[in-house]
Amino acid sequence: xxxxxxxxxxxxxxxxxxxxxxxxxxxxxxxxxxxxxxxxxxxxxxxxxxxxxxxxxxxxxxxxxxxxxxxxxxxxxxxxxxxxxxxxxxxxxxxxxxxxxxxxxxxxxxxxxxxxxxxxxxxxxxxxxxxxxxxxxxxxxxxxxxxxxxxxxxxxxxxxxxxxxxxxxxxxxxxxxxxxxxxxxxxxxxxxxxxxxxxxxxxxxxxxxxxxxxxxxxxxxxxxxxxxxxxxxxxxxxxxxxxxxxxxxxxxxxxxxxxxxxxxxxxxxxxxxxxxxxxxxxxxxxxxxxxxxxxxxxxxxxxxxxxxxxxxxxxxxxxxxxxxxxxxxxxxxxxxxxxxxxxxxxxxxxxxxxxxxxxxxxxxxxxxxxxxxxxxxxxxxxxxxxxxxxxxxxxxxxxxxxxxxxxxxxxxxxxxxxxxxxxxxxxxxxxx
Amino acid sequence: xxxxxxxxxxxxxxxxxxxxxxxxxxxxxxxxxxxxxxxxxxxxxxxxxxxxxxxxxxxxxxxxxxxxxxxxxxxxxxxxxxxxxxxxxxxxxxxxxxxxxxxxxxxxxxxxxxxxxxxxxxxxxxxxxxxxxxxxxxxxxxxxxxxxxxxxxxx
Numbered sequence: 001x002x003x004x005x006x007x008x009x010x011x012x013x014x015x016x017x018x019x020x021x022x023x024x025x026x027x028x029x030x031x032x033x034x035x036x037x038x039x040x041x042x043x044x045x046x047x048x049x050x051x052x053x054x055x056x057x058x059x060x061x062x063x064x065x066x067x068x069x070x071x072x073x074x075x076x077x078x079x080x081x082x083x084x085x086x087x088x089x090x091x092x093x094x095x096x097x098x099x100x101x102x103x104x105x106x107x108x109x110x111x112x113x114x115x116x117x118x119x120x121x122x123x124x125x126x127x128x129x130x131x132x133x134x135x136x137x138x139x140x141x142x143x144x145x146x147x148x149x150x151x152x153x154x155x156x157x158x159x160x161x162x163x164x165x166x167x168x169x170x171x172x173x174x175x176x177x178x179x180x181x182x183x184x185x186x187x188x189x190x191x192x193x194x195x196x197x198x199x200x201x202x203x204x205x206x207x208x209x210x211x212x213x214x215x216x217x218x219x220x221x222x223x224x225x226x227x228x229x230x231x232x233x234x235x236x237x238x239x240x241x242x243x244x245x246x247x248x249x250x251x252x253x254x255x256x257x258x259x260x261x262x263x264x265x266x267x268x269x270x271x272x273x274x275x276x277x278x279x280x281x282x283x284x285x286x287x288x289x290x291x292x293x294x295x296x297x298x299x300x301x302x303x304x305x306x307x308x309x310x311x312x313x314x315x316x317x318x319x320x321x322x323x324x325x326x327x328x329x330x331x332x333x334x335x336x337x338x339x340x341x342x343x344x345x346x347x348x349x350x351x352x353x354x355x356x357x358x359x360x361x362x363x364x365x366x367x368x369x370x371x372x373x374x375x376x377x378x379x380x381x382x383x384x385x386x387x388x389x390x391x392x393x394x395x396x397x398x399x400x401x402x403x404x405x406x407x408x409x410x411x412x413x414x415x416x417x418x419x420x421x422x423x424x425x426x427x428x429x430x431x432x
Numbered sequence: 433x434x435x436x437x438x439x440x441x442x443x444x445x446x447x448x449x450x451x452x453x454x455x456x457x458x459x460x461x462x463x464x465x466x467x468x469x470x471x472x473x474x475x476x477x478x479x480x481x482x483x484x485x486x487x488x489x490x491x492x493x494x495x496x497x498x499x500x501x502x503x504x505x506x507x508x509x510x511x512x513x514x515x516x517x518x519x520x521x522x523x524x525x526x527x528x529x530x531x532x533x534x535x536x537x538x539x540x541x542x543x544x545x546x547x548x549x550x551x552x553x554x555x556x557x558x559x560x561x562x563x564x565x566x567x568x569x570x571x572x573x574x575x576x577x578x579x580x581x582x583x584x585x586x587x
Contacts, residue, residue: 078504155534156543179545185532187547254493354502357492395496397503420503 035096035413035428042425043401044386049339049431052384055415056089056098059422063110064161064329064405065415066119068136073098076112076121076405078159078419085109086121088138089424096426104141110159110231111172112405115210120170122160125153127172129210148172148208150216152201157229163242165235170210171242172220175229176203180249180301181285188255192301196285199225203284205233205244205276226281226314227274231351232330232406238344239374242276243318245327245348249288249299250355256300264306266356267292271325272317273346273369283314291320319346319376324353325363328404332371335412338429345370347383349403349416354396364388364399366406366416384427387418476562476574483563486556490549491564499568507542510568514538520561520575524583527557554580 037051044052055073060081066074073089081087084103091098111122119130119138128144147170151160157175164170178185181196196203201217204225208215223242232245253265260268269288274280283289287296287310296311298304321327329349333342345368352364366384370377389400401418409415409426416425487495494506501508509515514537515523530548534541549557554577561575 155541156545158543184547185545187530188551251493354496354505355493357497358488395498395500397496397498397500397508 034094035426037428037430042423043389044384044425044427046384046427049429050427051430052425052427053096055091055096055424055426056101057421057423059087059089059101059424060084061419062087062405062417062422062424063159063419064112065407065417065424066112066114067407067409067415068114068132069410070136071410072136073407073415073424074112074114074119074121075417075422075424076109077422078110079108080106085123086112086141098424104138105144111162113162113164115164118210120147120162120164120210122162122172124158124160125149125151127151127160127162127170127208145213147210147213148215148220151206152177157202157247159231161231161233163233163235164210165242166237166240168210170208171223171233171235172206172208173227173230173233173244174202174204174206175231175247176227176284178285179251180255180299182301186251186255190301192285192299194302198285203227203229205230205242207278221278223278224274224276224280224282226283226286228284231326231328232348234330234332234346236275236332236374237334238332239275241374243330243332243346244274244276245330246272246274246282246284246317247326248272248323249284250324252300252306256306259300259306262358266323266359266362268323269297270317270320270323271327271350273319273321273327273330273348274315275318275374276315280315281313283311287311287314289317289320291322294320319369319380321348321350321367321380322362324355326351326353329366329406329416331406331408331414333408333412333414335408337412338414339431341370342368344372346376347406347414348380349406351402351404351419352388352393352396352399357395361393361396361399364393364402366403366414384416384425387416476566479559479562479574480566481563483556483559483561484567486552486560487563490552491560494544494546499564499570501542502544504540505542505544506546507537507540509564510570512538515564516570516572520579521583523561524557524575524580527552527561528584554584 038053042052042054061078062075064076075087085107086105087103089098090100107123109123113120117132127148130138130144154177156177161173176198182190184190205223206220207223208220229247230244248269253260253262270291286302290297298308298310327348328351331347348367350363353361364387365382367380368383369380387401387403393399402420403416404419405417407415414427499510531546557580558575558577565572
């Protein structure tokens with residue numbers, strides 16, 4: 001123990017001496033120096049000064065993740081595994097690797113968030129919450145409060161991701177059960193429905209109260225519409241605003257081979273990061289955002305040709321990424337462990353594409369977008385890569401791991417889930 | 433290896449009349465025979481070749497070049513029991529009418545709707561199904577134009 005403190009003191013002294021980071025004297029930051037990255041950085045490629053370790057493996061199909069102030073990890077599994085849809089991982093000896101794995105919740109799903117001493121978790125139709133004790137432990141794992149119920153689930157874009165604001169509201173994504181609201185989904189020659197009937201109960205973000213039981217559509221508010229499917233979303237604390245990542249539509253060249261080349265179809269449309277205000281409309285299915293032309297383009301199902309603009313009332317994204325990368329996790333970093341460049345910036349976990357054939361697939365990494373005063377200040381950059389474990393993914397199943405959920409630990413570590421094998425990664429900064 | 437010989441050897445092995453060494457020899461013999469590529473009839477090969485062109489245009493976007501599908505989204509064809517199974521009529525129906533049911537396939541659920549392909553000709557459907565039933569690791573039988581026609585015209 002004495003040695004440990006000596007090392008800590010030395011670390012603090014070194015930090016003070018080099019003073020590369022204004023936030024470096026944070027005691028939590030020094031505590032992380034006791035956590036050792038894996039020798040191979042868990043198979044990841046990271047910027048200089050960062051390291052990574054596998055906290056746990058084979059946890060099930062881990063979607064979103066939440067970490068308590070005490071460091072316990074809660075995972076939401078897509079499918080119930082060994083009787084549990086929520087897994088709690090605990091590191092009992094402080095080495096960063098978790099030794100204890102306990103489960104509860106007999107439903108699969110994606111969303112999981114901790115806010116004000118409650119753990120919120122979603123199935124593909126309902127949202128539950130569990131009271132936490134002062135150690136961040138769920139008090140009654142078998143008796144959650146069902147706060148939202150009966151959300152549409154047609155087995156497509158079915159995940160109900162969740163985020164909470166600071167005024168007692170919870171925001172739920174309800175994905176559209178369609179690619180482009182055609183009369184017959186994904187069918188060549190099928191027109192777009194006008195108006196798109198899906199938007200009354202899906203294709204947007206709904207707002208509910210976080211503390212009321214059994215709320216259905218009648219008790220909720222359609223907060224924003226025209227969003228095809230959102231999996232990654234986060235409440236930006238600095239701006240006090242909801243940010244969401246939309247999964248853009250598929251199959252432009254398959255459905256319209258005369259209008260789009262395979263290369264265009266692989267790149268378009270953009271995967272969009274939107275900053276939402278109440279009653280915003282992002283334009284799906286009538287338009288899509290073309291990041292190359294930097295315009296909102298009329299969808300071909302609604303008379304577009306790849307050039308005609310549309311959606312004069314639709315909002316623009318704050319950041320546009322290449323097509324089909326599948327953003328499944330969004331996190332605005334508020335910690336002090338990473339260098340100051342990362343503070344208030346956005347991390348996005350891209351699950352990786354399937355809709356780029358015959359071109360190679362893309363994504364399967366975590367990117368970073370620098371933000372200042374609520375605006376992106378630079379280009380996005382790949383932050384953590386190598387999850388797929390292969391040089392090129394030509395077919396999605398070749399990817400060994402696919403990043404999905406993101407969470408920030410109490411010490412500012414970044415946690416990333418993988419929903420193929422259930423590997424949980426922890427990324428730490430150990431630069432000098 | 434002739435069927436008779438195989439049956440005889442298997443029966444002998446089952447009756448445990450052979451020593452372990454002899455059993456191993458049988459396995460080696462079988463492996464040697466298996467390693468010999470099964471010569472496809474020329475017609476089946478040609479059908480599969482034509483079917484690949486249909487596959488690239490109509491199926492590959494979702495089912496991928498290697499027939500692997502996409503986990504949780506689009507069902508795999510390579511190694512899929514429903515693809516290589518005996519019920520060709522069911523398979524032909526799926527290609528014709530598409531599939532929007534959320535059913536468990538070999539232990540997994542798939543989210544995306546599959547569109548129908550009624551605009552393809554009987555020959556194109558026979559070719560593409562012959563391609564997927566004999567392609568990648570699949571070693572099943574061909575689908576004929578007559579089989580497709582029978583399903584399409586059946587009320």
